[in-house]
Amino acid sequence: MKFKLVLSFLLLTTCFVAFGQEQQSGNSKNQNASVSEKGLIKISIMYPFAEGKTFNMEYYETKHMPMVAGFLGSNLVKYTIEKGLSNGIPDQPLQYMAIGTFYVKSLSDYKAAVAPHRDAIRADFVNYTNTIPLIFVSEVVK
Structure with a gap:
């Protein structure tokens, strides 16, 4: 049970981090960085x-x-x-x-x-x- 709780927490944290990165990628500085590295x-x-x-x-x-x-x-x-x-x-x-x-x-x-x-x-x-x-x-x- 403890393992499932930890795993759930990690998945939830990963989702929040990914969502936060998507939100931040809307600014032109981040878009330019990814375009120039592609x-x-x-x-x-x-x-x-x-x-x-x-x-x-x-x-x-x-x-x-x-x-x-x-x-x-x-x-x-x-x-x-x-x-x-x-x-x-x-x-x-x-x-x-x-x-x-x-x-x-x-x-x-x-x-x-x-x-x-x-x-x-x-x-x-x-x-x-x-x-x-x-x-x-x-x-x-x-």
């Missing part, structure tokens, strides 16, 4: 949480991500860094410690820009984490 390629680098795994956010923010962004040149539209706070399900462990995301115009240009620097990028991992990231490549549709 069609972009999004590369998400996700760092899974696990017991004993560490992540140095300061290094990632000030050294690693700017280094990789520099390799991408004019193909890079923007990049974001997210710090994991909690799992969406109460009393469950955090899924990701951090997620770094690059928004680029072309996947082939991204691959060409990163390829000669792949070893340097991977060698830098030890400076901020002891986990192996998962990479998800997608296209922004809205």
Whole structure:
């Protein structure tokens, strides 16, 4: 019974959040942001949480991500860094410690820009984490 109550609360909260986002998307600033991102390629680098795994956010923010962004040149539209706070399900462990995301115009240009620097990028991992990231490549549709 307690589980059903928690699940109902989560679903209700999700509905309110989604409704609030729909209401906010009516303003021109949000519409322009989604229009300008449509069609972009999004590369998400996700760092899974696990017991004993560490992540140095300061290094990632000030050294690693700017280094990789520099390799991408004019193909890079923007990049974001997210710090994991909690799992969406109460009393469950955090899924990701951090997620770094690059928004680029072309996947082939991204691959060409990163390829000669792949070893340097991977060698830098030890400076901020002891986990192996998962990479998800997608296209922004809205």
